[in-house]
Amino acid sequence: RLLLWLLLSTGGARASREPLQPLCRPINATLAAEKEACPVCITVNTTICAGYCPTKMRVLQAVLPPLPQVVCTYREVRFESIRLPGCLPGVDPVVSFPVALSCRCGPCRRSTSDCGGPRDHPLTCDHPQLPGLLFL
Numbered sequence: 001r002l003l004l005w006l007l008l009s010t011g012g013a014r015a016s017r018e019p020l021q022p023l024c025r026p027i028n029a030t031l032a033a034e035k036e037a038c039p040v041c042i043t044v045n046t047t048i049c050a051g052y053c054p055t056k057m058r059v060l061q062a063v064l065p066p067l068p069q070v071v072c073t074y075r076e077v078r079f080e081s082i083r084l085p086g087c088l089p090g091v092d093p094v095v096s097f098p099v100a101l102s103c104r105c106g107p108c109r110r111s112t113s114d115c116g117g118p119r120d121h122p123l124t125c126d127h128p129q130l131p132g133l134l135f136l
Contacts, residue, residue: 024051024072026100032125033095038087041125046099049074053105071108076101 026047034041049072058064079096087093 022051024049024053024103024105026103027051031097033082033084033097034125035084035087035091035093035095037091038084038093040084040086042082042084042095043125044080044082044097046080046097047101048098049100049103051103068107070105072103073106073108074098074100074102075104 027050028045029048029050030043030045031048032041032043051072053070053072055069056067058067077098077100080099081094081096084093084095
């Protein structure tokens with residue numbers, strides 16, 4: 001009974017007391033930039049937020065509501081833009097991408113982050129790749 005009381009009173013348990021790998025921080029990444037009406041794809045180097053965040057999980061998941069989970073997300077971010085060459089007339093050739101200045105563990109903000117799960121091929125292009133960059 002004492003164990004059950006302790007489990008219920010704490011509400012959850014930490015997955016780990018020590019960091020498993022690097023904690024949430026900006027890292028270098030390569031993103032693919034393309035649009036349907038533009039014939040090329042450009043890869044851009046930027047910084048994104050990645051790493052581990054401490055999480056909690058209920059011991060008795062069926063009895064108690066789930067605990068909110070946090071993700072590694074942007075604390076401060078700026079957006080840079082590139083111009084895709086060869087776009088059809090009337091198509092805006094500008095593509096913007098995030099540059100992480102600092103990161104934090106918190107709820108995912110859909111306004112600045114892709115909150116979905118992992119992608120099979122996140123950096124693949126449907127159009128031919130162009131080697132150069134055209135920053136604005």
